[in-house]
Amino acid sequence: MLGQAAISACRTKDTYLSARYRRLVGRRGRRRALVALQHSILISIWHMFTRGIEYTDLGGDYFFERAGKTRAPRRLVSQLNRLGYQVNLQPVEATWMLLTCTDGGFSYQRSSRREAPGGQVL
Structure with missing residues (x-):
């Protein structure tokens, strides 16, 4: 019964147990990851x-939030440096999707900044 719960939990989306399973299956394999998931449920x-x-x-x-948002880029840059690459990271400017409603339906517009209908930048 606990095994069925673990299999169901690993198939769900955006849950702690499915994230734990995905982290473990790469290192330990499918069977051991399921046993570890059963242990977590218990x-x-x-x-x-x-x-x-x-x-x-x-x-x-x-797991991503626990590690912080600076840990993964730091680790990846370090791996690239070890492979002989020099990396300079620049933050990406956020893009916004503006949805407007017309008589014929909806239209989408991408913008690098968020503007209100009156032209004010939000």
Whole structure:
């Protein structure tokens, strides 16, 4: 029964358990990742029963947010440096999608800055 729960959990999208499975399957393989997921589910159930709390999912981006947004670029730049490349990172300017409603339907417009209908920059 716990195995079926683990298989179902690894197939869900944007959940903590599916993110944990995806992280483990690359290093440990499918079977060991499923056993580790079963263990995580069992530990969560134990905490819920002993503490009397409900399950709250941490989200699919938990591991990314936990590590911080500077860790991955730093690691990737370091890997490229070891391969003999010199990298200079520049932040990408955010693009916004502006949706306007007309009598004939909707139209989309990409913009590098966000403007209100009156021309004011938001």
